[in-house]
Amino acid sequence: MKLEVVVVPVADVDRAEAFYVDRLGFRLDADFPIGDDYRVVQVTPPGSECSIIFGTGVASAEPGSLQGLHLIVTDIERAIAELTAHGVAVDGPFRDATGAFHHAGTAARVPGADPERRSYGSFAAFDDPDGNGWFLQEITQRAPGR
Structure with missing residues (x-):
């Protein structure tokens, strides 16, 4: 088994995408704006095999609650x-x-x-x-x- 994806709860998808891609240099793998209440963005840290996903309708946790x-x-x-x-x-x-x-x-x-x-x-x-x-x-x- 390999860890493939971690879901990160965010409030503003565009702001999160700018932070992870533009500031941290994560690779943008996918941005699926499926509907007003469902959008999936996947980004991957440089050199990592594990990605993170954030978006609208993908996390039940409160934005900012993921630590560590x-x-x-x-x-x-x-x-x-x-x-x-x-x-x-x-x-x-x-x-x-x-x-x-x-x-x-x-x-x-x-x-x-x-x-x-x-x-x-x-x-x-x-x-x-x-x-x-x-x-x-x-x-x-x-x-x-x-």
């Missing part, structure tokens, strides 16, 4: 600089005080990337225009079997 989506990058500082250059407000880099993952919200955040730049240890965070929360996670070498 991760985009994997090989250089956290470069990724932050690129997003910032495209007008995205990014919090980070940071690491978690435990060194294991990151806590929900902003609890236990330590400013700065992992001092040894270990894979899985450095993060940054940003929200889409609706408040859906995304993380960047730096991975330069995958753990065995992944």
Whole structure:
């Protein structure tokens, strides 16, 4: 099994499409304006096999309620600089005080990337225009079997 699509709840489809395609550089795979109450937009992050879908009539969750989506990058500082250059407000880099993952919200955040730049240890965070929360996670070498 492979994760193929994640549905992201948004309030304004055009605003979301502009954010994900123009600011984040996601590939626009489909935009099906089927009717006034049903529109499906699918976009894919660069290099990813998993896409996101948003639109009208595709999500029952409240816009902005999705939290904890991760985009994997090989250089956290470069990724932050690129997003910032495209007008995205990014919090980070940071690491978690435990060194294991990151806590929900902003609890236990330590400013700065992992001092040894270990894979899985450095993060940054940003929200889409609706408040859906995304993380960047730096991975330069995958753990065995992944």
